[in-house]
Amino acid sequence: MSFAAVxxxxxxxxxxVQGLLRDAFRTSIPILNRVGGHVxxxxxxxxxxxxxxxTARVRDRLDESAVLSAxxxxxxxxxxxxxxxxxxxxxxxxxxxxxxxxxxxxxxIIMGDYLFGHAMGLMVRNHLDHPLEVLSRVVTExxxxxALEFQYAxxxxxxxxxxxxxxxxxxxxxxxxxxxxxxxxxxxxxxxxPVAKAxxxxxxxxxxxxxxxxxxxxxxxxxxxxxxxxxxxxxxxxVTGKPMGSDLAEGKVTLPLIAALRxxxxxxxxxxxxxxLRRSRTVPQWDQLRALIEKCGxxxxxxxxxxxxxxxxxxxxxxxxxPARSRSAAAVAARRALDQAVDYAVRRDx
Amino acid sequence: MSFAAVxxxxxxxxxxVQGLLRDAFRTSIPILNRVGGHVxxxxxxxxxxxxxxxTARVRDRLDESAVLSAxxxxxxxxxxxxxxxxxxxxxxxxxxxxxxxxxxxxxxIIMGDYLFGHAMGLMVRNHLDHPLEVLSRVVTExxxxxALEFQYAxxxxxxxxxxxxxxxxxxxxxxxxxxxxxxxxxxxxxxxxPVAKAxxxxxxxxxxxxxxxxxxxxxxxxxxxxxxxxxxxxxxxxVTGKPMGSDLAEGKVTLPLIAALRxxxxxxxxxxxxxxLRRSRTVPQWDQLRALIEKCGxxxxxxxxxxxxxxxxxxxxxxxxxPARSRSAAAVAARRALDQAVDYAVRRDx
Numbered sequence: 246m247s248f249a250a251v252x253x254x255x256x257x258x259x260x261x262v263q264g265l266l267r268d269a270f271r272t273s274i275p276i277l278n279r280v281g282g283h284v285x286x287x288x289x290x291x292x293x294x295x296x297x298x299x300t301a302r303v304r305d306r307l308d309e310s311a312v313l314s315a316x317x318x319x320x321x322x323x324x325x326x327x328x329x330x331x332x333x334x335x336x337x338x339x340x341x342x343x344x345x346x347x348x349x350x351x352x353x354i355i356m357g358d359y360l361f362g363h364a365m366g367l368m369v370r371n372h373l374d375h376p377l378e379v380l381s382r383v384v385t386e387x388x389x390x391x392a393l394e395f396q397y398a399x400x401x402x403x404x405x406x407x408x409x410x411x412x413x414x415x416x417x418x419x420x421x422x423x424x425x426x427x428x429x430x431x432x433x434x435x436x437x438x439p440v441a442k443a444x445x446x447x448x449x450x451x452x453x454x455x456x457x458x459x460x461x462x463x464x465x466x467x468x469x470x471x472x473x474x475x476x477x478x479x480x481x482x483x484v485t486g487k488p489m490g491s492d493l494a495e496g497k498v499t500l501p502l503i504a505a506l507r508x509x510x511x512x513x514x515x516x517x518x519x520x521x522l523r524r525s526r527t528v529p530q531w532d533q534l535r536a537l538i539e540k541c542g543x544x545x546x547x548x549x550x551x552x553x554x555x556x557x558x559x560x561x562x563x564x565x566x567x568p569a570r571s572r573s574a575a576a577v578a579a580r581r582a583l584d585q586a587v588d589y590a591v592r593r594d595x
Numbered sequence: 596m597s598f599a600a601v602x603x604x605x606x607x608x609x610x611x612v613q614g615l616l617r618d619a620f621r622t623s624i625p626i627l628n629r630v631g632g633h634v635x636x637x638x639x640x641x642x643x644x645x646x647x648x649x650t651a652r653v654r655d656r657l658d659e660s661a662v663l664s665a666x667x668x669x670x671x672x673x674x675x676x677x678x679x680x681x682x683x684x685x686x687x688x689x690x691x692x693x694x695x696x697x698x699x700x701x702x703x704i705i706m707g708d709y710l711f712g713h714a715m716g717l718m719v720r721n722h723l724d725h726p727l728e729v730l731s732r733v734v735t736e737x738x739x740x741x742a743l744e745f746q747y748a749x750x751x752x753x754x755x756x757x758x759x760x761x762x763x764x765x766x767x768x769x770x771x772x773x774x775x776x777x778x779x780x781x782x783x784x785x786x787x788x789p790v791a792k793a794x795x796x797x798x799x800x801x802x803x804x805x806x807x808x809x810x811x812x813x814x815x816x817x818x819x820x821x822x823x824x825x826x827x828x829x830x831x832x833x834v835t836g837k838p839m840g841s842d843l844a845e846g847k848v849t850l851p852l853i854a855a856l857r858x859x860x861x862x863x864x865x866x867x868x869x870x871x872l873r874r875s876r877t878v879p880q881w882d883q884l885r886a887l888i889e890k891c892g893x894x895x896x897x898x899x900x901x902x903x904x905x906x907x908x909x910x911x912x913x914x915x916x917x918p919a920r921s922r923s924a925a926a927v928a929a930r931r932a933l934d935q936a937v938d939y940a941v942r943r944d945x
Contacts, residue, residue, distance in 0.1 A: 272739065274739055274742050274743055274746065275746065276742055276745060276746040277739065277742045325708075328704050328708060331700075331704065332700065332701040332704050332705070333701075350681075350682065350700065351682040351683075351745060352742075352745060354678050354681065354682050354704060354707075355682070355738050355741045355742050355745060356738075356742075357704075357708075358675075358678060358707075358711075358734070358737075358738040358741070359735060359738035359739065359742065361708075361711060361734065362731065362734035362735035362736075362737070362738055363735050365715065365727075365730075365731040365734060365735075366731040366732060366734075366735050368731070369727050369728050369731040370731075377715075377719050377727075378719050380715075381712065381715040381716040381718070381719040381720075382716060384708070384711065384712035384715060384716075385709060385712035385713050385715075385716050386712075387708070387712070388705050388706075388708040388709035388712055389622065389624055389627065389709065391705045391708070392624050392626055392627045392702075392705050392706075392709065393624060395626060395701060395702060395705060396624065396625065396626040
């Protein structure tokens with residue numbers, strides 16, 4: 246299925262987001278603009294800004310602050326990815342060269358830091374207090390997720406609970422930030438400034454609803470990541486743009502393997518461990534590992550989990566939105582697109 | 596000269612800063628706490644927090660928000676250093692092992708990001724709006740400085756102006772942030788929250804004075820960095836904890852060389868270029884390069900410049916503080932310590 250359909254209700258706003266991203270690389274420093282141009286040209290489908298804008302629209306609150314916040318969330322995401330690629334020594338992402346691949350790890354660290362700083366500056370200058378509050382928490386949680394991933398590397402004893410918490414903090418939190426911020430955007434600029442308080446007309450949803458919007462995004466993010474982790478074993482590199490098995494090669498022990506190890510018979514578990522712990526694998530060894538995971542139900546279990554998180558996220562969105570009442574046509578279209586986004590997360594082919 | 600004398604008027608507050616830094620590494624993630632413990636144990640003399648606290652005290656405004664801000668500034672500094680060491684592949688800093696040296700570059704990137712995020716979270720949760728405003732600008736400027744350094748690497752045509760601007764953004768801005776934030780700290784918590792406005796008693800200095808406090812720190816920072824750059828040629832590795840010539844080995848063209856190239860006769864310039872552009876240098880070649888820079892007055896010029904920036908910074912502090920009037924004994928002691936800090940920046944031996 247295509248993501249373009251999901252984006253349709255907010256396509257004009259996504260163009261504005263792209264403009265804000267372009268502005269970030271209009272500096273007086275040629276190298277920054279050159280690397281930035283490359284980052285812009287190779288950025289993906291804007292999953293997080295799309296979700297933020299749709300969540301804002303579904304509440305009829307799609308204003309300038311939502312567009313700014315969507316750009317900020319994409320900058321934080323891009324910064325994290327650029328740092329990640331450098332950490333993983335990846336030369337390609339989705340088939341395109343990475344910053345560290347084209348330039349150096351040094352430039353990747355600088356570019357990530359620049360984007361973090363620029364995102365922070367945009368929020369402060371535009372008094373986006375609610376996004377600031379959300380993202381200051383999430384940026385820390387994301388690096389905690391990365392630290393957990395580091396801690397669990399090459400550890401075949403990692404449990405499903407540990408994996409899920411790691412994925413939630415690494416991937417879920419930023420998607421949860423997108424939906425929480427989108428829901429919080431309002432005519433007062435999404436800020437906690439006195440003007441909104443004084444008039445008593447803060448259009449931010451109550452704390453309970455806000456948490457549900459956040460959790461809607463977090464679960465969606467976890468579903469998204471589990472599907473990604475299955476692709477590492479079964480995806481077509483021509484389509485995913487990433488060589489198969491690269492997660493395991495970096496020591497990342499993900500759900501299909503965790504589930505298979507748990508369910509395997511003793512001899513199968515020994516074989517799984519032996520194959521998974523090798524420094525490198527031949528093609529037949531790789532095929533054998535995949536066949537064993539399949540036999541022990543690892544892929545089926547992971548897909549089921551992803552579907553479970555997707556179902557959770559649909560339910561949370563329902564609860565967050567409450568009874569339908571009279572919504573605008575735009576809000577109805579956005580609601581449909583959010584449902585499609587959940588479908589997309591679990592049914593995409595790359 | 597010792598830095599302990601400079602720190603004396605704020606030594607109790609520096610203990611509190613250390614406590615806040617320790618709290619940053621009380622997480623549920625063992626690896627983060629372990630790496631954090633190492634970062635804490637190897638952190639330097641707290642130059643930036645000291646300046647922030649002294650600037651607050653000299654205005655009789657040393658409150659809790661100043662202590663929090665001092666910790667935040669040190670976190671941002673530590674994050675930048677950790678990223679820097681990874682970028683430079685340094686295994687040692689001031690004679691002690693770096694995060695990337697003991698763990699990996701991956702851990703260094705994660706740790707830096709965590710510290711940035713944690714610093715941002717502390718500011719947002721404590722409503723440190725003024726520090727947020729200052730640091731959101733400065734974090735971007737610092738990475739611009741890093742980008743400039745990258746851009747100018749191995750370029751012997753770099754001018755003194757370009758070098759100075761690079762050093763200002765890379766090193767000066769954060770020290771300027773420390774003194775600007777210190778000056779802005781006030782009983783209202785250094786924030787722009789309505790309570791201060793309503794009472795009309797914002798104790799923040801006027802914009803003009805605030806800029807002078809910032810520039811006081813920036814110039815001091817530039818002086819500090821120029822002295823560091825001289826150490827790379829003339830410092831005793833036993834004292835600096837850093838092998839000589841490591842800047843040039845990384846392509847960093849600094850003021851002694853820039854000045855020497857500008858003043859040299861044509862044959863000397865050719866020899867300087869040949870020696871400076873070598874991929875590696877033998878000990879006699881290194882000695883020859885240093886002798887040439889000395890002959891062309893590069894070191895003398897750099898030292899003179901550092902003294903010039905230090906003098907500027909003293910003058911700016913005078914202007915920022917205005918006529919002495921009746922200051923508390925604590926403020927007078929802090930004022931003396933700030934003067935000593937400037938002396939320290941240019942006269943230290945490491």
